[in-house]
Amino acid sequence: MNKTQYDIKDPKLAPDGRQRIEWAFREMPVVKLIRDRFSTEKPLSGIRVSACLHITTETANLALTLKEGGASVILCASNPLSTQDDVAAALVEYGIPTNAIKGEDEETYYKHINTALDTNPQVTVDDGADLVTTLHTKRSDLISNVIGGTEETTTGVIRLRSLAKAGKLKYPLIAVNDAQTKYLFDNRYGTGQSTIDGITRATNILWAGKKVVICGYGWCGHGIALRAKGLGSQVIITEVEPVRALEAVMDGYQVMPLLEAAKMGDIFITIAGGKNVIDKAHLQAMKDGAILANSGHFNVEINIPALESLAQGKRRIRPFVDEYTLTNGNCLYLLGEGRLINLAAAEGHPASVMDMSFANQALCLEYMVKNREGLKPRVYPVPEEIDKLVGRLKLESMGINIDSLTPEQKKYLASWEEGT
Numbered sequence: 001m002n003k004t005q006y007d008i009k010d011p012k013l014a015p016d017g018r019q020r021i022e023w024a025f026r027e028m029p030v031v032k033l034i035r036d037r038f039s040t041e042k043p044l045s046g047i048r049v050s051a052c053l054h055i056t057t058e059t060a061n062l063a064l065t066l067k068e069g070g071a072s073v074i075l076c077a078s079n080p081l082s083t084q085d086d087v088a089a090a091l092v093e094y095g096i097p098t099n100a101i102k103g104e105d106e107e108t109y110y111k112h113i114n115t116a117l118d119t120n121p122q123v124t125v126d127d128g129a130d131l132v133t134t135l136h137t138k139r140s141d142l143i144s145n146v147i148g149g150t151e152e153t154t155t156g157v158i159r160l161r162s163l164a165k166a167g168k169l170k171y172p173l174i175a176v177n178d179a180q181t182k183y184l185f186d187n188r189y190g191t192g193q194s195t196i197d198g199i200t201r202a203t204n205i206l207w208a209g210k211k212v213v214i215c216g217y218g219w220c221g222h223g224i225a226l227r228a229k230g231l232g233s234q235v236i237i238t239e240v241e242p243v244r245a246l247e248a249v250m251d252g253y254q255v256m257p258l259l260e261a262a263k264m265g266d267i268f269i270t271i272a273g274g275k276n277v278i279d280k281a282h283l284q285a286m287k288d289g290a291i292l293a294n295s296g297h298f299n300v301e302i303n304i305p306a307l308e309s310l311a312q313g314k315r316r317i318r319p320f321v322d323e324y325t326l327t328n329g330n331c332l333y334l335l336g337e338g339r340l341i342n343l344a345a346a347e348g349h350p351a352s353v354m355d356m357s358f359a360n361q362a363l364c365l366e367y368m369v370k371n372r373e374g375l376k377p378r379v380y381p382v383p384e385e386i387d388k389l390v391g392r393l394k395l396e397s398m399g400i401n402i403d404s405l406t407p408e409q410k411k412y413l414a415s416w417e418e419g420t
């Protein structure tokens, strides 16, 4: 590996990173099974993979699995604040060029994406679609060599679908996010736990008795609400979709417009995938001491420029906690600069849940390479057989058996004749 291919904070952090990568791997039995098979079958032999992912212990285990499958992998961060610098250092030691430094500015962030693209990738792995977007705009000369790619998160899939709708998507992509074994677990239980973890590590607040306002009751919102409720918080949901709002009501939460909730909340968590979800008028209505956190993909969910404009002073009162003193005298506390808090202030999702997301990633990349001739420039779902396989292997790894349909039951379910 040549030195121009990687950029990390400090190579001396590698031993810590190695140990944490090993620790995470113990909780990734499905990825381990795939890695074992890849090491003999080499399904990605000679394939150049550029991956833009949160640089965490789990991502390291995915990258090592792809390498074991014969790929040459280069990594860059999918968020300026989500990198674990010790993991980045360990990855370089493992022979995987990594371009990621926690707290990097936007210019460095894009420099790193461009370095990952300089290897002329045949396959892309993205989380949020910044790599794919850069490839389609500033580096379109490289696109003819790309076989296909995968996308990890809801926001990235939305961006890719709109690229496809505009007729501008140039190669096939698989929406890994949309696998049942991804969004039902990673988005719900992963984001649920890790968001609470990030806010707790940043603030050390007691959740019991707090009024927690969650903006967006999608799969991630479901998980955060469930965990906040479990810790004794009073949960208020804000939504724009009637069915999801109704679901929140029947799940036992208060539902109201954000402008009303703004006056009541102690903690606000955006997880909508939208822009300016918490806007100027909401900030002006909030109580003194309100805490603001985002766990959605981009740092645009809280209108930070509006917060800056309302403030007469700002100080960093703790790591990942910025105190804004407003001209009305109230203090508001923005966590992790509005970047996804579970990765900014904590370690992201637990390995056990990323096991399923990254098993889907590895199997989809294998599928993409194997079926490259038949795929068109579209956003494809994860093949059902992959989704089911990941679910089955995860259950097996947990030592849980389930029933299967009898021939009679199969026949019944496939027929229309039998009724009352």
Ligand SMILES: NC(=O)c1ccc[n+]([C@@H]2O[C@H](COP(=O)([O-])OP(=O)(O)OC[C@H]3O[C@@H](n4cnc5c(N)ncnc54)[C@H](O)[C@@H]3O)[C@@H](O)[C@H]2O)c1
Binding pocket: 153, 154, 155, 156, 183, 186, 187, 191, 215, 216, 217, 218, 219, 220, 221, 238, 239, 240, 241, 244, 271, 272, 273, 274, 277, 295, 296, 297, 298, 340, 341, 342, 343, 348, 349
């Ligand atoms: N932090 C993480 O580790 C992590 C993990 C997975 C996904 N994500 C990101 O979290 C975001 C949400 O993902 P999801 O899978 O839950 O998406 P989703 O589409 O299932 O849910 C989003 C919900 O937000 C609602 N919404 C949109 N605009 C709103 C607004 N202005 N006010 C209130 N509600 C609004 C939508 O109606 C929808 O119900 C995305 O940006 C996704 O990429 C983050």
